Amino acid sequence: xxxLDEKHLEKAKEFALSNRKKKSCDKCYDRxxxxxxxxxxxxxxxxxxxxxxxxEDWKNYVSEIPELKEQYAELFEEESEEE
Numbered sequence: 259x260x261x262l263d264e265k266h267l268e269k270a271k272e273f274a275l276s277n278r279k280k281k282s283c284d285k286c287y288d289r290x291x292x293x294x295x296x297x298x299x300x301x302x303x304x305x306x307x308x309x310x311x312x313x314e315d316w317k318n319y320v321s322e323i324p325e326l327k328e329q330y331a332e333l334f335e336e337e338s339e340e341e
Contacts, residue, residue, distance in 0.1 A: 262297060271300065278290050285303050290307050
């Protein structure tokens with residue numbers, strides 16, 4: 259099973275925070291995410307995070323790191339199918 263490195267998890271947390279739409283949230287306690295999965299990935303807060311913007315930031319980040327790009331290849335396949 260793939261487990262995301264801590265440095266990438268920290269970057270994902272930054273994306274969650276920077277893409278929040280509300281100032282305060284009872285669901286995520288203003289973190290932008292609800293929890294961390296066993297794979298060390300974030301479960302974003304659907305109530306206060308702009309999911310599309312957060313996903314776009316994550317795609318841009320992943321595209322610059324070969325091992326992550328390989329692991330998250332399905333994100334980029336989805337893009338090429340739309341074109």
